[in-house]
Amino acid sequence: MTAVNPGALDGMRVIDLTQVMAGPFSTMLLADLGAEVIKVEPPGGGDQTRHSWGRSGKGDDGPAFFALNRNKKSVVIDLREPDGLAELHSLVRGADVVIENYRPGVTKRLGIDYESLRAIEPSIIFASITGFGHYGPYATRPGYDLIAQGMAGIMGITGNPGGEPVKAGVPVADIGAGLFCTYGILAAYAHKLRTGEGQYLETSLYDSAIAFSVWEATEYWASGNVPVATGSAHRMSAPYQAFPTSDGWITVGANNQRLWGYLCTALGREDLRDDARFATNPDRMANRAELAEIIGSALSTDTSEVWVEKLLAAGVPAGLVQTYDRVLDDPHTLAREMVQTIPHPVEGEVSTLGFPVKFSGTPAAARRHPPLLDEHRAELLGEQAAGDPA
CATH class of the missing domain: 3.40.50.10540 (Crotonobetainyl-coa:carnitine coa-transferase; domain 1)
Incomplete structure (x- = not known):
């Protein structure tokens, strides 16, 4: 050695x-x-x-x-x-x-x-x-x-x-x-x-x-609701989860109002900014399933690599969902x-x-x-x- x-x-x-x-x-x-x-x-x-x-x-x-x-x-x-x-x-x-x-x-x-x-x-x-x-x-x-x-x-x-x-x-x-x-x-x-x-x-x-379990305990104490499984979605912010693309999955973290605006622009869906269902984070949380379907549909038009580059360029946190063979060989x-x-x-x-x-x-x-x-x-x-x- x-x-x-x-x-x-x-x-x-x-x-x-x-x-x-x-x-x-x-x-x-x-x-x-x-x-x-x-x-x-x-x-x-x-x-x-x-x-x-x-x-x-x-x-x-x-x-x-x-x-x-x-x-x-x-x-x-x-x-x-x-x-x-x-x-x-x-x-x-x-x-x-x-x-x-x-x-x-x-x-x-x-x-x-x-x-x-x-x-x-x-x-x-x-x-x-x-x-x-x-x-x-x-x-x-x-x-x-x-x-x-x-x-x-x-x-x-x-x-x-x-x-x-x-x-x-x-x-x-x-x-x-x-x-x-x-x-x-x-x-x-x-x-x-x-x-x-x-x-x-x-x-x-x-x-x-x-x-x-810092978020989960806090959620229970604050609301009285028992936390349940949410897939890859965040408990307190949306959109903040994994989404499918044409060839795999990526993660997107548009978890505040500024990033939400950037995401709408990157997806070519400026109309979503004015959609009452998604106007604020509480609105997006309440309609998370609908929002995920809309975002997934938009992302399905291109590959994971293309979308990650496009989203990052727009200022939206994003990343590939990688398997360990790729992780361990990632530059x-x-x-x-x-x-x-x-x-x-x-x-x-x-x-x-x-x-x-x-x-x-x-x-x-x-x-x-x-x-x-x-x-x-x-x-x-x-x-x-x-x-x-x-």
Whole structure:
């Protein structure tokens, strides 16, 4: 790996006891910013995602693992054994953060809960991600993104009006929990640097999914109406949604009076400005279905590419609705360095998404390949990895 400047979190040590998505996503964000993240994996194959989706290529690890574990170190520890617990304690001493995503009660049973590890490292920050949190009526329920999206209301407002419940296309509860956990860890770390004090923090897939519902909660509190699915349409403005063209779909965001006028001009429908059905935003919201049909009819006369260029030239926000093959090859995606590759000792090159936050002085960087299972045992514990030649 090419040498890079230290990241913003250089000097932070994180003990990562998480698997699958929410926790590994959180710790990858920290690792991208320069933290030393030590991924503690269970015996018998390590993180479950090492074997999800099959093998990636030449080695045993799968692409799901590569997606969430760059820039980390790996060590296998059996936390059910006294020797394993001693190994974990040796890693926790001098560490800044421990993060885990076990079901409530498991860390206490294993002796790796906050109180136990704080006795080893008094200033430790202990972060926990669960499905529903550590208290409340649902605390003991298993946590999955799908379940959280359904129970937190997201599936009830996703999809077309009157249609069956649909989950968001990306795992918003998992990714959201990872993001909120990272946000919490950074706040706790700032406090620790200022005071020397660690603390316990927790978030959940359920809490995170609800936290994204800022418009929907506001709509309910303000009107008393239960939010429902609106397709791609906005809850408070129109026209602001996806529309069909002659060869696909585009999004149009004419969500104020000025942009509405620009859109009428671009569509060649100046008459719509004076149409009482669409005179103001409340009028357009009340007649949204009719408006969508009129706009869709106008857009059906040409291709998506032509209409996006025409609308942008007229000052109307617009964009293509793209599939991921186009997104990942889009010149803007590439210019923003949102697609990168990491050299890997087995696979050769592994594709990875880039870094959504750009820093002028301490940029995020791909410093390490996704680790091989137990790759860093000798470095971290002074022992050979299982299976290594003597």
